[in-house]
Amino acid sequence: MILNDFHGKAVLITGATKGLGLAIGKAFGAEGAHVYLTHRWGSADEDEIRAAFAEIDAPEPAIIEADASNLKETRALLETVHKDHDAVEVFVSNVSFAAVNHEGLDGLDKRSLFKSLEYSTWPFVCHVQEVKKLFGRYPRYTLGTSCDGPDTFYPGYDYVGVSKAVMETFCKYLAKHVFEEERAVVNILRSRPVSTESLVATFGEDYEPFLRKLYGDDYFIDVEQVGEAVLALCSGLLDAMNGQVVLLDKGVAFQDNLMRLFDQREQFGLG
Amino acid sequence: MRNDFTNKAVLITGGTKGIGLATGLAFARNGAHLYLTHRWSSADEDEVRGKFAAIGALEPAIIEADVSVDEETDALLEIIKKDHDCIEVFISNVSVVQPASGVESYRKRSMLKSIEYSAWPFVSYLQHMKKAFAKLPRYVVGLSSDGADNYFAHYEYVSTSKIVMETLCRYLTYHLRDEDIRLNILRTRNVLTDAVDEIFGPNYVKFMAERAGEEYFLYPEEIGNAVLALCSGMLDALNGQMILVDKGMAFADTVSRTLENELEKKTEQDQ
Numbered sequence: 381m382i383l384n385d386f387h388g389k390a391v392l393i394t395g396a397t398k399g400l401g402l403a404i405g406k407a408f409g410a411e412g413a414h415v416y417l418t419h420r421w422g423s424a425d426e427d428e429i430r431a432a433f434a435e436i437d438a439p440e441p442a443i444i445e446a447d448a449s450n451l452k453e454t455r456a457l458l459e460t461v462h463k464d465h466d467a468v469e470v471f472v473s474n475v476s477f478a479a480v481n482h483e484g485l486d487g488l489d490k491r492s493l494f495k496s497l498e499y500s501t502w503p504f505v506c507h508v509q510e511v512k513k514l515f516g517r518y519p520r521y522t523l524g525t526s527c528d529g530p531d532t533f534y535p536g537y538d539y540v541g542v543s544k545a546v547m548e549t550f551c552k553y554l555a556k557h558v559f560e561e562e563r564a565v566v567n568i569l570r571s572r573p574v575s576t577e578s579l580v581a582t583f584g585e586d587y588e589p590f591l592r593k594l595y596g597d598d599y600f601i602d603v604e605q606v607g608e609a610v611l612a613l614c615s616g617l618l619d620a621m622n623g624q625v626v627l628l629d630k631g632v633a634f635q636d637n638l639m640r641l642f643d644q645r646e647q648f649g650l651g
Numbered sequence: 652m653r654n655d656f657t658n659k660a661v662l663i664t665g666g667t668k669g670i671g672l673a674t675g676l677a678f679a680r681n682g683a684h685l686y687l688t689h690r691w692s693s694a695d696e697d698e699v700r701g702k703f704a705a706i707g708a709l710e711p712a713i714i715e716a717d718v719s720v721d722e723e724t725d726a727l728l729e730i731i732k733k734d735h736d737c738i739e740v741f742i743s744n745v746s747v748v749q750p751a752s753g754v755e756s757y758r759k760r761s762m763l764k765s766i767e768y769s770a771w772p773f774v775s776y777l778q779h780m781k782k783a784f785a786k787l788p789r790y791v792v793g794l795s796s797d798g799a800d801n802y803f804a805h806y807e808y809v810s811t812s813k814i815v816m817e818t819l820c821r822y823l824t825y826h827l828r829d830e831d832i833r834l835n836i837l838r839t840r841n842v843l844t845d846a847v848d849e850i851f852g853p854n855y856v857k858f859m860a861e862r863a864g865e866e867y868f869l870y871p872e873e874i875g876n877a878v879l880a881l882c883s884g885m886l887d888a889l890n891g892q893m894i895l896v897d898k899g900m901a902f903a904d905t906v907s908r909t910l911e912n913e914l915e916k917k918t919e920q921d922q
Contacts, residue, residue, distance in 0.1 A: 565899075
């Protein structure tokens with residue numbers, strides 16, 4: 381059903397040795413792509429990742445330490461890709477590292493905002509620029525991973541929401557430019573809560589069990605579903621989609637409010 | 652997670668022309684058994700069958716059924732029931748609306764008629780399917796446009812009926828949350844179908860090509876592929892969403908951009 385053949389094609393994913401990024405990498409690996417997974421500060425268990433790829437008969441991925449916010453390291457990363465490939469077929473900007481604010485208005489400071497933008501937003505733009513410089517053309521598919529934080533309040537999520545909103549706005553502008561120049565496409569995939577290590581890191585241990593109790597298991601989506609969705613966006617079937625923000629959430633965001641909870645209060649034991 | 656459509660029933664209303672037909676062909680290419688409806692003998696059946704035969708697909712069933720008449724819906728489902736236990740995919744594509752021309756021309760009857768033909772079938776078909784098969788389709792896609800977010804001349808009734816369908820789609824995701832079903836809306840614009848000249852007159856295509864650029868035309872095949880992607884299994888976590896497939900045109904469709912293009916052209920001419 382997939383129209384594109386990814387065999388031997390370079391797929392670059394930042395922040396990809398765990399959670400969402402890794403699942404996206406495996407989805408492309410299973411299609412024969414040569415996947416480059418980046419991480420930072422030796423945070424990857426490389427043997428485990430290689431074994432996971434071998435298990436699904438995917439080509440061995442390249443696992444590279446590169447700080448997505450550091451231009452020199454980005455250039456070195458792309459030089460490595462360039463040794464084996466003339467083009468980057470897919471670039472997935474997945475890295476996100478934002479400050480958490482639990483102090484209300486007083487807790488907001490410009491430095492934390494700029495740091496969050498530097499790590500979570502700018503790599504999306506910068507990698508596309510650098511790919512163009514080195515390879516002479518844009519990635520055919522650029523995809524940023526996001527969440528519905530810009531539209532919905534999550535506690536502590538101020539900087540994440542802002543960084544993602546800025547990335548999404550850049551997505552729309554980039555989409556116009558790269559499509560008119562090269563018919564390349566840029567899109568954003570937002571996903572609602574996915575059960576990963578970074579969910580626990582951001583919201584704490586009690587978060588997931590609480591939501592499962594007050595919503596049901598359907599609240600969460602599996603990382604594999606996100607991987608498959610990214611693959612769908614790059615499959616060739618959706619080539620006419622450009623500059624869009626797609627929400628992958630099983631319909632949860634629409635239903636996630638107190639009125640719904642009131643309607644189902646007996647089911648959830650809220651009398 | 653990839654679906655096998657071999658011999659699965661796929662029902663498309665208004666399926667003998669344009670986007671409906673192209674969507675039918677996309678599923679047929681993957682082995683599905685298509686049911687294409689039309690009204691008032693508007694289909695050239697031999698030509699439609701020829702297109703399916705040309706790609707080595709199963710012969711589609713071409714059935715006359717008015718989406719606004721319950722008896723015709725029941726009769727249609729009875730025909731499908733002879734060969735299938737359930738319908739795998741339902742594509743609500745039919746849209747019949749009247750043009751509006753300014754406030755004084757607005758008529759309640761015109762609005763309600765448009766909703767009856769273009770929005771209500773999305774719901775009534777599902778109700779009738781549940782009765783006939785005791786089972787709902789696994790995938791439902793409603794075809795829409797971005798008319799509710801943008802002014803298009805004479806488009807009042809199209810936009811209002813589409814937004815009714817879209818809102819009902821989202822509410823249905825809540826009511827059907829325990830069923831194995833995904834309901835989504837695919838919005839598109841600027842699709843080059845046979846109907847374009849008929850609707851907008853002979854100069855429209857030339858005008859759009861000169862101002863927006865030919866790269867922003869969409870072709871029915873591209874929309875067909877996008878619908879297939881929504882039902883492919885790769886996007887199973889997508890539910891209750893409106894996806895805009897427009898190559899990024901809506902974002903860039905402003906007078907500012909047109910002016911930028913005109914100035915660029917002028918600069919080129921001056922050189």
